[in-house]
Amino acid sequence: MPTDTVDTEYAFDNAAEEAVPQLRALEAFLDPITMRRLAPPVLAPSATCWEIGAGGGSVARGMAWAVGPDGRVLATDIDTSRLVPAANLGVRQHDVRTAPPGESFDVVHARLVLLHLPERRRVLRTLVDALAPGGWLVVEEFDCTAPLRVLTAPNDDAAKLFGQVTDAMLGILQGHGADLGWAQDVHAEMRDAGLTDVDTVTHSESWTGGSGGASLYATNSRQLQPELIEAGFTAGQLDAFRNLLRDPEFAVMSYHFVSTRGRRPDARPV
Numbered sequence: 001m002p003t004d005t006v007d008t009e010y011a012f013d014n015a016a017e018e019a020v021p022q023l024r025a026l027e028a029f030l031d032p033i034t035m036r037r038l039a040p041p042v043l044a045p046s047a048t049c050w051e052i053g054a055g056g057g058s059v060a061r062g063m064a065w066a067v068g069p070d071g072r073v074l075a076t077d078i079d080t081s082r083l084v085p086a087a088n089l090g091v092r093q094h095d096v097r098t099a100p101p102g103e104s105f106d107v108v109h110a111r112l113v114l115l116h117l118p119e120r121r122r123v124l125r126t127l128v129d130a131l132a133p134g135g136w137l138v139v140e141e142f143d144c145t146a147p148l149r150v151l152t153a154p155n156d157d158a159a160k161l162f163g164q165v166t167d168a169m170l171g172i173l174q175g176h177g178a179d180l181g182w183a184q185d186v187h188a189e190m191r192d193a194g195l196t197d198v199d200t201v202t203h204s205e206s207w208t209g210g211s212g213g214a215s216l217y218a219t220n221s222r223q224l225q226p227e228l229i230e231a232g233f234t235a236g237q238l239d240a241f242r243n244l245l246r247d248p249e250f251a252v253m254s255y256h257f258v259s260t261r262g263r264r265p266d267a268r269p270v
């Protein structure tokens with residue numbers, strides 16, 4: 001991927017057919033971790049919440065359930081095609097790089113969004129400013145800097161192909177402005193922005209061929225197929241890559257999922 005041509009548009013398309021299995025696989029892997037991180041004292045009944053880059057909407061729905069009828073969740077995304085409003089769940093098309101919604105929130109959550117945005121550091125400050133006193137910011141990202149460790153593969157060529165295609169996909173995301181190591185910077189950014197009680201947890205697990213997790217690499221490769229072909233892969237190589245991800249002889253460690261949260265002090269220091 002040439003680095004002199006940076007197209008900072010988000011690399012995936014929520015409206016594409018492939019987005020449904022992609023978002024479902026992400027949710028199945030990540031929602032249990034995210035909902036643990038959002039559990040009390042973060043989410044409380046009657047809280048107001050902002051879910052950014054809500055994607056398929058599962059976290060927004062989980063938050064809406066947790067805050068109950070007296071609480072409210074605003075789910076925003078540049079592409080709201082997969083989001084469905086409900087009684088205490090509003091949906092709004094919104095680019096998080098622009099002015100925030102103009103209200104304050106008890107909980108602000110963004111998962112796998114800021115890493116894609118070149119303006120991520122400025123955006124994080126706007127999210128901090130959108131917190132009510134005592135409110136929580138939860139930012140969750142993949143750390144894509146660690147090499148993807150193949151645990152088992154039917155043969156060496158298969159393991160090599162996996163590495164080549166996944167490296168190329170990360171290069172494409174970088175070409176769209178993603179910072180693959182941003183996940184490890186969020187903790188310090190939150191501290192620098194004045195948040196307290198900042199903590200970080202990291203999760204990684206093995207994904208065997210045929211699992212929902214392994215399918216993420218396949219759905220990503222379908223969404224990025226034109227750019228992978230442009231990068232020199234053949235359709236046959238990409239088919240072999242996807243077949244490998246269905247092969248129970250194959251297993252790989254997932255990306256490291258890094259969840260960081262911090263709390264705005266009750267009163268701003270003077």
Ligand SMILES: C[S@@+](CC[C@H](N)C(=O)[O-])C[C@H]1O[C@@H](n2cnc3c(N)ncnc32)[C@H](O)[C@@H]1O
Nearest residue numbers: 010026053054055077078079095096111112113
């Ligand atoms: C990888 S998906 C993650 C979806 C969801 N947060 C999840 O973890 O299941 C990234 C989401 O961020 C949205 N997004 C990308 N750029 C955005 C922006 N500038 N403002 C708001 N949402 C954005 C995309 O449309 C997509 O829904």
